[in-house]
Amino acid sequence: MDPVPNPAVSPEASEQHWQLPPPVAIAEPLRAFGLCDPLLALLIRRGFTSPEAIAVLLDPPPAPAPADHFPDLAAAVERLQRACQNAEAVAICGDYDADGMTSTALLVGLLRRLGARPVAAIPSRQDDGYGLNPAMVERLAGEGISLLVTVDNGIAAREALERAQELDLAVVVTDHHTIPEQRPPYLALLHPACTPEGSPYRGLAGVGLAYVLARALAEAQGSDQDLAMALDLFCIGTIADMAPLEGVNRRWLIDGLPRLKASPLPGLQALQQLAGIEKGDLDAGAVGFQLAPRINAVGRLGDPALVVELLTTDDRERALDLARECEALNRQRRELCEAIEAEAVALVLADGEQRSPFLLLAQNHWHHGVIGIVAARLVECFGLPVALLASEGNGRLRASVRAPRGFAVDQALTQCGALLERFGGHPAAGGFTVRAERVAELHEALNGLASQWLEQRGAAVLVEPEALLPLERIDRALWQQLQRLEPFGSGHPAPVFWSADCRVVQQKELRGGHLQLSLGQGETRVRAIAWRWKGGDRLPPQVDVAYRLRLNRWQGEERLQLELVGLRPSGGDTVRLQRRDRTYWCSRQGEGLVIRNAAGEELRGRPDGVGGGLQADHPRGDHPYLQSLLQEAALALGLAA
Known part of the structure; x- marks a missing residue:
C-alpha cells in the first residue's frame, strides 16, 4: 500500500467541518518527560494518560523471543x-x-x-x-x-x-x-x-x-x-x-531509522542520492514520501525484479543505473497521477450540486497501477468514498477504492458482493472487478450506503485538530520535542495542530495551484503552504488554521513551516458553542473570558495563577459542568491547549 506521495487538493473552507478536541487536564507526573503542554495534551487525547504509557511510546521494550x-x-x-x-x-x-x-x-x-x-x-x-x-x-x-x-x-x-x-x-x-x-x-x-x-x-x-x-x-x-x-x-x-x-x-x-542514512546497501544509497535526500535526517516521513513511492512505482508500472536486484546488488555502479530506472518510472507515475487526477476532479466538479455521495468514476484509458493513489487524493479533497475504474478487457473493469475514516470499504463491498466478479480489502481501502453492464447498478447501491453514512457524519470534510498551538511556540525547541515522538505513521500519525485567530499577512499563488501564506500572531510570523488550493482568490483577514508541522529544506536552509490541512474564517474574539439544545456565546476579556447563555446570564473565567489554566468566577464554579464548559470555551478561543 502507498502513502499518498503528494498532498491532495485542499478543500474549500466552506466544505469543512471542524471538530475541536475535548479539553484535558495534564497531571503533574507527565511533565517529568520534558514535553510542552500542547504535546502532552496531544498524547493524553491519543490515550497515553500515564507515565508508563508515555515511557513505552518513547522507548518501547525489546522484542521478545x-x-x-x-x-x-x-x-x-x-x-x-x-x-x-x-x-x-x-x-x-x-x-x-x-x-x-x-x-x-x-x-x-x-x-x-x-x-x-x-x-x-x-x-x-x-x-x-x-x-x-x-x-x-x-x-x-x-x-x-x-x-x-x-x-x-x-x-x-x-x-x-x-x-x-x-x-x-x-x-x-x-x-x-x-x-x-x-x-x-x-x-x-x-x-x-x-x-x-x-x-x-x-x-x-x-x-x-x-x-x-x-x-x-x-x-x-x-x-x-x-x-x-x-x-x-x-x-x-x-x-x-x-x-x-x-x-x-x-x-x-x-533502532533502524537512525542508521538507515548510512546503510551499507548500494541500492538504498543510490535511491537517496536521486531523491535528493543525501543531506538531513532520513526519518519516517522521508521514507514514506520520497523513497517508498520510487520503489512502489516499479511494481505499479514496471518489473518488480528491478527493485529486488537494486536492493541486493553489491555493485555501486549497477545500483545507480537501477535507481535511475526507478526514478524514470516514478516520474512516469507522477505524470499519470497528475493527468488522471485532473480528469477525475473535473468529472466530479462538472456534477456541481448533484455530486454523488459515493464518487465512482470510470475511464477505459486510466492505468490500473496508479488509480489507487488518485482515489486517495480525491478522498482528501472531497471527504467522500471514491472508486476509480479502468478497463480490464473482456467487458470488465477493475477498481481501486479509498474512503474517509468511518466508512468501511470492506463491509460496503461485501454488501454489494452479488454485483461483483471479485473484491477484497479492509476498512480504508479495497478493490474489485465488475462487468461493465453492472456498473450503474453498483453505483446506485454504493450511493445508498454512502448516503446512510453521510446522514450520520455530515457532508463536509472533517477537520480534527489535536492540540492548540500559538504561533510563538513554533520553534526549534518544539521541533526537537516533536522528534521524540517519532516515528509517525499508521496508528500514530504526525500531529495536526491548530492555531486560532491568525492574521493573513501575505498570500501568494505558486505554480501548480499551491497557495503560500505568511501568517501572524502578535510579533510572530510563520510561513504556511496549502497544496493544490482551490478555496478561492482571497482569504479573510483573520483565519484559524489546522496543520502539520514540517521542516522545509531549501538551498541549504532549514525552516519550519505549516502544511495546512484545514482553514476557516476566524471567530475572532467571540465564538458560539452548541451543547445539545443549549447555546453559549463566548468572548475573550483580556487573559480571561466571558460565557453568556440565551438568558443573558454570564460565567466569567480568569487565570488561576497556577499552570496557565482558568478559574470560574462563580459561586458554583467548581461544578463539573461549569468547569467543562469553561475549558471548552477556553479551547475554542485559543486560550488553552
Whole structure:
C-alpha cells in the first residue's frame, strides 16, 4: 500500500467541518518527560494518560523471543538451514508492492550470504495478478526448485499450494493477510494472527515477518552480522505498507531509522542520492514520501525484479543505473497521477450540486497501477468514498477504492458482493472487478450506503485538530520535542495542530495551484503552504488554521513551516458553542473570558495563577459542568491547549 506521495487538493473552507478536541487536564507526573503542554495534551487525547504509557511510546521494550510467539518458526528455520547447507535453489515469492518487494529482497540477500541459491519470483501486476498461482508453481518446480517461501502473500493461494504439494515442493508461508477458514497445505506458517493475544508481533507487515524469519535463521547459523541490511529493508517496507507503529514495529524502527542514512546497501544509497535526500535526517516521513513511492512505482508500472536486484546488488555502479530506472518510472507515475487526477476532479466538479455521495468514476484509458493513489487524493479533497475504474478487457473493469475514516470499504463491498466478479480489502481501502453492464447498478447501491453514512457524519470534510498551538511556540525547541515522538505513521500519525485567530499577512499563488501564506500572531510570523488550493482568490483577514508541522529544506536552509490541512474564517474574539439544545456565546476579556447563555446570564473565567489554566468566577464554579464548559470555551478561543 502507498502513502499518498503528494498532498491532495485542499478543500474549500466552506466544505469543512471542524471538530475541536475535548479539553484535558495534564497531571503533574507527565511533565517529568520534558514535553510542552500542547504535546502532552496531544498524547493524553491519543490515550497515553500515564507515565508508563508515555515511557513505552518513547522507548518501547525489546522484542521478545519470536519462537514463543510463532509456533511454526522452528520448522521454517530448520528447513531453510538445510537449504543453506546444501546450496539449494530457493524461490522467494513476493508481492509487487513495496512491502512485498522489500520482503523478497530481504530474504534473497540473506539466503545468498548464508549459502543458498535464492531466486526472486514476483508475479507481474499486469500479466499475472496478485499472489502465487499454479502456473508459477509448475514453472518453479520445472526449474528444480524444491523449497518456496512466500512473503506478503500465500495464505489465500489454495490452488497454488495444493499444486506445490502434488509436485513435492515444500512451502513456507509468511503472510499478514486474512487467513481463510480452510487453510491451504504448507510446511510452516508465520502469521501475526497465529501469535498469542496481545503479542507485540501482531502488527507486522509482510516485511516484518520476513525479518523475524531472517533473524531466527541468521542466529541459528551464527551470522548475526548479516542482519544489518535486513533491518534497513524492514524499515522501508514497514513504513511503505503503513503498518501500525506499535509493538516490535516501533521498537525496530526506532533502532533502524537512525542508521538507515548510512546503510551499507548500494541500492538504498543510490535511491537517496536521486531523491535528493543525501543531506538531513532520513526519518519516517522521508521514507514514506520520497523513497517508498520510487520503489512502489516499479511494481505499479514496471518489473518488480528491478527493485529486488537494486536492493541486493553489491555493485555501486549497477545500483545507480537501477535507481535511475526507478526514478524514470516514478516520474512516469507522477505524470499519470497528475493527468488522471485532473480528469477525475473535473468529472466530479462538472456534477456541481448533484455530486454523488459515493464518487465512482470510470475511464477505459486510466492505468490500473496508479488509480489507487488518485482515489486517495480525491478522498482528501472531497471527504467522500471514491472508486476509480479502468478497463480490464473482456467487458470488465477493475477498481481501486479509498474512503474517509468511518466508512468501511470492506463491509460496503461485501454488501454489494452479488454485483461483483471479485473484491477484497479492509476498512480504508479495497478493490474489485465488475462487468461493465453492472456498473450503474453498483453505483446506485454504493450511493445508498454512502448516503446512510453521510446522514450520520455530515457532508463536509472533517477537520480534527489535536492540540492548540500559538504561533510563538513554533520553534526549534518544539521541533526537537516533536522528534521524540517519532516515528509517525499508521496508528500514530504526525500531529495536526491548530492555531486560532491568525492574521493573513501575505498570500501568494505558486505554480501548480499551491497557495503560500505568511501568517501572524502578535510579533510572530510563520510561513504556511496549502497544496493544490482551490478555496478561492482571497482569504479573510483573520483565519484559524489546522496543520502539520514540517521542516522545509531549501538551498541549504532549514525552516519550519505549516502544511495546512484545514482553514476557516476566524471567530475572532467571540465564538458560539452548541451543547445539545443549549447555546453559549463566548468572548475573550483580556487573559480571561466571558460565557453568556440565551438568558443573558454570564460565567466569567480568569487565570488561576497556577499552570496557565482558568478559574470560574462563580459561586458554583467548581461544578463539573461549569468547569467543562469553561475549558471548552477556553479551547475554542485559543486560550488553552
